[in-house]
């Protein structure tokens with residue numbers, strides 16, 4: 545019997561690397577499955593979505609094994625798996641999807657109807673997402689492997705670009721989805737709220753899609769220095785100059801064609817004193833303010849239905865003070881939800897392999913060991929301009 549170790553949520557502010565069971569060919573209800581594979585994890589990333597749980601801002605249970613951003617090598621195959629073989633290097637979309645329900649057939653793999661008894665949508669290592677065990681670990685089970693997995697075709701070439709390819713499991717498709725649903729195309733002017741890894745991935749995606757100019761805004765000046773170094777314009781929202789004025793200084797007008805929320809429900813207010821406090825509707829309201837009439841707003845930033853740490857009673861159930869009338873008056877379109885990773889990951893893999901996007905440098909990938917995961921969580925939470933990638937078997941160093 546092989547052993548396994550993983551990153552476990554212990555309680556608000558605390559994660560630990562612990563011994564966990566080696567994966568079984570079983571779903572979270574304990575039913576035997578034959579459509580799964582077991583992966584030796586090659587890389588697995590810490591995400592802003594994990595931070596919501598680790599900050600105690602969700603109902604995540606203690607003892608949850610974390611990790612939904614997984615790249616791995618197939619080491620064991622269920623009897624029903626037809627297209628994967630032992631030794632394949634694969635990228636795992638963070639969505640767990642069955643491939644045969646109506647949502648999956650219509651490419652909405654973020655809201656698969658069968659993998660989570662509680663609601664639509666499954667993911668690894670995430671609260672309310674079906675109980676699939678997380679992949680910030682040495683080994684992990686991937687169900688419906690034929691449907692879910694993206695094989696990285698050339699193993700050696702893939703290992704050379706593994707720092708970039710590790711972003712295919714979530715943040716690059718998520719940023720891209722944000723840009724696509726915001727309507728970004730050649731010549732667009734774009735504002736991205738949030739200079740974290742998802743915001744930077746959205747900004748890079750907007751550039752890939754042909755945007756004329758991309759402005760990234762944040763309340764964290766250190767992240768803005770990094771964004772500027774990646775060639776993006778910036779808006780410093782910790783200053784008292786309002787966002788629309790900062791946009792006007794750059795573009796000659798106070799509005800953009802397309803806007804992306806890469807912040808979510810833990811948004812801070814704007815301005816010198818405002819940015820010291822949480823104000824969860826800030827980003828949505830400011831995006832309606834700065835998006836031109838008939839523009840689209842992509843919202844990959846996460847909003848929840850239960851938030852024990854919310855600023856007020858309404859926000860505790862995800863009800864925010866949104867000025868929806870403004871969006872209505874300006875004929876805005878809004879797009880929310882979990883990214884259907886599979887819709888984009890193959891094309892983005894090609895973009896990486898052919899050097900059309902240097903996503904690892906743009907998001908500041910820093911590779912750490914599994915034992916360094918707790919300090920990676922701490923550093924990420926402090927707002928450093930980095931994306932922490934765990935290398936549980938020290939394969940990067942060898943590659």
Ligand SMILES: NC(=O)c1ccc[n+]([C@@H]2O[C@H](COP(=O)([O-])OP(=O)(O)OC[C@H]3O[C@@H](n4cnc5c(N)ncnc54)[C@H](O)[C@@H]3O)[C@@H](O)[C@H]2O)c1
Pocket residue numbers: 591592593594595596714715718737738739740741742743761762763764767781806807808809810811812813814826827843844845846881882883927
């Ligand atoms: N839809 C999806 O499928 C999906 C997938 C991955 C991540 N997400 C979500 O995307 C969001 C971003 O993820 P991340 O990993 O980059 O997280 P992150 O926490 O590293 O980045 C969020 C950034 O937003 C900044 N911010 C706070 N208030 C702001 C404001 N008013 N205006 C501009 N910036 C502000 C913070 O300073 C921080 O730099 C999170 O909510 C995460 O859960 C969603």
Ligand SMILES: [Zn+2]
Pocket residue numbers: 591592593594612613638714715
């Ligand atoms: Zn993620």
Ligand SMILES: [Zn+2]
Pocket residue numbers: 641642643644645646647648649655656657658659
């Ligand atoms: Zn499905």
